[in-house]
Amino acid sequence: MQAIRNAMAAMHQRSDAIPPVSPAVESLVRQVIAQVADKWTMLVLEALEEHGTLRFTEVGRMVGGISQKMLTKTLREMERDGLVVRTVHPVIPPHVDYTLTELGRELSAAFCGVWTWAETYYAEVSAARKAFREREGGA
């Protein structure tokens, strides 16, 4: 049973996968991808792309079904990664608004293809799931 672990471990040093780019870049890119390929991030990105500058509760409204905790977390991570700018107006009912940076807009544009794919093929995904259930589930 060592073999699999050995192979997996070896994987981390040697890059059998994609030779063109260096392993260090590979790993960074994967890290960024993993961070960004998140449900809430995608939804918030969409909302801000569609509506421009929004404040906290407005983002929540646009995204829909997100808790304040997750919204805070997602926005903070996006701020950290340079995808949004957070502007605090020091007034007494607090007022904070969020805008996409250029980086954020670029990412949003990149995700556009995935949205289009989902809109184009969701029916086929549904059909595939149904077929799978009938084939596998209700044998």
Added chain:
Amino acid sequence: MQAIRNAMAAMHQRSDAIPPVSPAVESLVRQVIAQVADKWTMLVLEALEEHGTLRFTEVGRMVGGISQKMLTKTLREMERDGLVVRTVHPVIPPHVDYTLTELGRELSAAFCGVWTWAETYYAEVSAARKAFREREGGA
């Protein structure tokens, strides 16, 4: 404190967000997006796009750092959603291979933009994180 819950609840009936598409389609698309915008799914998709047909352990090798459990789960979900075809050769050391379907290839193409974005801007994301740490973290 009811206000937020009311607003959130209202959100689910009325579509304040994106009028152009119907709410039903919206919800389906979001569901598909949430399913598909997954780290492992993206990585497996990439591996299969790059190398064509692969068998179980080969996919694991190409993706790198994935446990067998997650690999099984990811591949099963992708099969269910019609992204890959799973072919079992009934020989005695088991032999199963996985190939992208047309749907899978289309999705892979759609994600291409995100990969390009990550490759183009990962340095800027790193810089943004560093700046954020210095600004916020090590105040």
Added chain:
DNA sequence: TGCCATACGCACCAAAAGGAGAGTGTCGGA
């Protein structure tokens, strides 16, 4: 006088994601 609204932080909890390790069944090689 007193409650509401904003944009959170914090504490507590449940559920899901994810990893490590063992087991499986048979066959071919050492």
Added chain:
DNA sequence: TCCGACACTCTCCTTTTGGTGCGTATGGCA
């Protein structure tokens, strides 16, 4: 003879995700 290989599955465990509810500061409105 007995171990390893494949493609898993199962169990146990930790970490992450996500939800709910509470607190907060204070100017404005009733």
